[in-house]
Amino acid sequence: MPNNEHPPSFSFHIKGDEQDGHTVPAVVLVQILENVQHAFELVGMQVEGREIRARARIAAATSKRFQLVCQLPGPGSYAMPVTVGGAGELFSADLANQAFGIFRGVMESVSARSSAGLASVLPNERIRRRVLEAVKGMAPRADAQWKLGLYDSQNVSFATFDVQTIPFVEETLVPVEQREAARVVTGELKSIDFAERKVTIIYPPTSKELACIYEEAVEDLLYERRRDLIQVTGRVVLDDQGAPKQIIDVTDIRDVDLSSLDIHTVRHGRLTLKAAPALSLEPSLDETKQLLCVEHDSLALDVFAPTREALLAELNEQIAMLWTEYALAEDDTLDSVARRLKQALLAAFTEVRDAA
Numbered sequence: 002m003p004n005n006e007h008p009p010s011f012s013f014h015i016k017g018d019e020q021d022g023h024t025v026p027a028v029v030l031v032q033i034l035e036n037v038q039h040a041f042e043l044v045g046m047q048v049e050g051r052e053i054r055a056r057a058r059i060a061a062a063t064s065k066r067f068q069l070v071c072q073l074p075g076p077g078s079y080a081m082p083v084t085v086g087g088a089g090e091l092f093s094a095d096l097a098n099q100a101f102g103i104f105r106g107v108m109e110s111v112s113a114r115s116s117a118g119l120a121s122v123l124p125n126e127r128i129r130r131r132v133l134e135a136v137k138g139m140a141p142r143a144d145a146q147w148k149l150g151l152y153d154s155q156n157v158s159f160a161t162f163d164v165q166t167i168p169f170v171e172e173t174l175v176p177v178e179q180r181e182a183a184r185v186v187t188g189e190l191k192s193i194d195f196a197e198r199k200v201t202i203i204y205p206p207t208s209k210e211l212a213c214i215y216e217e218a219v220e221d222l223l224y225e226r227r228r229d230l231i232q233v234t235g236r237v238v239l240d241d242q243g244a245p246k247q248i249i250d251v252t253d254i255r256d257v258d259l260s261s262l263d264i265h266t267v268r269h270g271r272l273t274l275k276a277a278p279a280l281s282l283e284p285s286l287d288e289t290k291q292l293l294c295v296e297h298d299s300l301a302l303d304v305f306a307p308t309r310e311a312l313l314a315e316l317n318e319q320i321a322m323l324w325t326e327y328a329l330a331e332d333d334t335l336d337s338v339a340r341r342l343k344q345a346l347l348a349a350f351t352e353v354r355d356a357a
Contacts, residue, residue: 008086008094009101010154013037016078017147025079025147033149034069034081036138039221041067041085041104043132047125048099066091067100080152108151108160111136114169130218133170140166143310144262174218175252184237185307186211186245187257187290189229195220200254202233205290207244215251222254230257230290232308258309259284262295262316267350269321274350284312299345324350 013033015025042059045067051060072082085101086092103122110118111133123129140162141147151160172180188202188211198220200213213233215223235251262282267274282295287305293312294305304319306312327339328346335343 008084008092008097010072010082010084011101011105011159012075012077012080012082012152012156014077014080014150014152014158015147016150017145029147030079030081033139034071036135038069040107040132040135040139041069041100043128043135044100044103044107044123045096047103047123047128048096062091066093066096078147105151105153105159107132107136111166111170112160112162114165116173119173127217130174131221133174134218134221136162137167137170140170142167143313144264146263146265171253179236179250179252182236183234183250183252185232185234186213186237186248187230187232187286187307190231193223195223200231200233200251202231204245209244209246211245211248213248213251213254215254219251219254231255232257257286257293259286259293262309262313264316267317267320267324269317272321272324273353274320274324275353276350280349282316284309299342300349301342320350324352 015029015033017025039059042064045063046059049063049066051063066086068086069083070086072084074081086094086097106122107119107129110116110122119129119133123132139149141149141164143164145164149162150158151162152158175183186202186204188204191201191203191210193200198215198217200215200223202211202213203209204211211233213235215235232253232255233248233251234253235248237245238247238249240246262284264276264280264282267276280297280300282297282302284293284295286292287294292305292307293309294303295312295316296303300320301323302316302319304312304315306315323342324346327335327343328350330339330343332340332343
């Protein structure tokens, strides 16, 4: 296939209920573009027939050949068209189309929650695991107010990523028995040893060093700019006093995220509540630095959990419980303090009947 043929193209559509016009936060756009570029480079390695080794550094020629080129944004909440490859001498329309076919198949399988589809379209396990880590970076986290849609050159949607995407990817990457044994530990980053696949953190409750032995597929996460305080997920080995002394089988490493939790919608079971305006909560760490906490005095909220995702789930559960116990209760069954809480809840939320 000659090199002057048109490269494949597709577009990202970032959609959010609360977005103001056709805009998107820069950090979200950068996060998506960086991760989809990395995914394309990994797929490109398979198309080129390259073997992926323990440390999957991408060759400069591969990065250039499978470079994504952004076009002018268009409407659609926020739509960013991109093409695969450019007009340079390394560009090959044949390789670009092969890579896009695999990329599209992976995105479709993730969107359909199909582990079998993933293994079929991308059989190389090492590449597949790293591409799925990139997918996690493209998808919205549990408290995000946006969704990502992928559309082909004919404006036909072939994948949608929402807050359920990351849990599916994590279930695919980590066997159930390993997930059940895993624990999240927060500590201050001291050092990274790539040769030994070891991260050393200082565990705040004891001020002792913990060696965290990570798995091969996690290594790409360490090339990101890590802050001082990180969360490590893995199997914790305890010392004689019952305190952590080592973390093995590490499956995830990420910065502690203390940015505001902006609650637009609360969902728990069949209950759906809309907040207007959005309820903004500021997470903090407890004295051990192992739990994220949020409080809201007038709504009687006092929630804590080891991760941001777990914190959001606990928050939804507690608001739903308060709504059922107080907002829906008759005034004559409540004392004065409880009636004030009822009024605060009714002022903050509106119940959505028969919500999808």
